[in-house]
Amino acid sequence: MSGLLYLIPIALFLGLLGLVAFLWAIKTNQFEDLDGAASRILFDDDTDEKSDKKDGG
Secondary structure, eight states: TTTHHHHHHHHHHHHHHOOOOHHHHTTTTTTHHHHHHHHHTTOOEEEEHHHHTTTTT
């Protein structure tokens, strides 16, 4: 029973810490472009291939 005296405040603190981190992420627009990173992997960068050909490699 005395373990609950430690575990309940720890759980409340971790929950509050998670909430603060979530609110910070919303405030700094971390969730603004969810599809950009997912579709960015599908497209090749043609600039790298052009610079390799210019260098003779």
